[in-house]
Amino acid sequence: MFWSSRSPFARKAAMVAHECGLFDRLELIDVPIPGPGPHAGLNRATPIAKLPTLVTDDGLVIAGSPTICEYFDDLGQGGLIPRAGAERWRALSRQAMADGMLDMLLLWRADLRRPEGCQSARQQGVYESRLIATLDRFEGEAASREGFDIGDVATGILLSYLDFRFPEIDWRAGRAGLRQAHATFSARRSAIDTAFAAGA
Numbered sequence: 001m002f003w004s005s006r007s008p009f010a011r012k013a014a015m016v017a018h019e020c021g022l023f024d025r026l027e028l029i030d031v032p033i034p035g036p037g038p039h040a041g042l043n044r045a046t047p048i049a050k051l052p053t054l055v056t057d058d059g060l061v062i063a064g065s066p067t068i069c070e071y072f073d074d075l076g077q078g079g080l081i082p083r084a085g086a087e088r089w090r091a092l093s094r095q096a097m098a099d100g101m102l103d104m105l106l107l108w109r110a111d112l113r114r115p116e117g118c119q120s121a122r123q124q125g126v127y128e129s130r131l132i133a134t135l136d137r138f139e140g141e142a143a144s145r146e147g148f149d150i151g152d153v154a155t156g157i158l159l160s161y162l163d164f165r166f167p168e169i170d171w172r173a174g175r176a177g178l179r180q181a182h183a184t185f186s187a188r189r190s191a192i193d194t195a196f197a198a199g200a
């Protein structure tokens with residue numbers, strides 16, 4: 001699997017592999033982001049060159065973290081993605097919301113790295129208000145959450161990414177439910193073994 005220890009989407013896929021008992025069978029190919037140039041292996045596997053991308057021993061290319069997570073859950077019978085009913089759509093939608101927020105955080109971070117005059121304060125304000133609303137939604141649901149599914153993996157990674165790349169955002173303040181849920185998430189073996197590593 002093409003991945004980076006700094007990519008939240010790659011971490012989600014790696015964590016799901018771990019939860020499904022497949023982590024030891026994964027060969028992780030580190031792709032620096034931003035890299036010095038195109039990565040030949042990744043570009044050969046997928047024209048959009050996104051992390052994570054999985055190539056199976058049979059040569060099947062599986063693109064996008066939700067698809068890769070589903071593949072692992074299916075193969076390893078991890079039970080992280082409910083098979084049917086409202087539970088399935090709830091879990092997948094929570095994953096989609098956390099992933100969508102992560103997409104915004106990547107854009108926010110890219111904007112923050114532009115020279116000051118080229119940044120968009122208005123757009124950053126939009127990212128911030130959506131982040132607050134999303135975290136408040138997750139906080140509202142935290143007390144009634146049971147079990148551990150793909151939505152919990154994605155939410156845990158979103159919160160870890162905030163700690164990793166936006167340490168100035170005190171998302172724990174006033175969100176005791178999420179704070180507790182994240183402490184439990186962070187103690188899982190799969191979270192420890194796939195933790196973000198500092199770097200560029």
Ligand SMILES: N[C@@H](CCC(=O)N[C@@H](CS)C(=O)NCC(=O)O)C(=O)O
Pocket residue numbers: 006007008009010033049050051052063064065066099
């Ligand atoms: N929707 C995709 C998003 C993947 C994504 O944005 N990956 C980032 C790393 S976190 C990436 O590959 N960035 C490099 C680039 O876009 O050139 C997924 O869930 O896998």
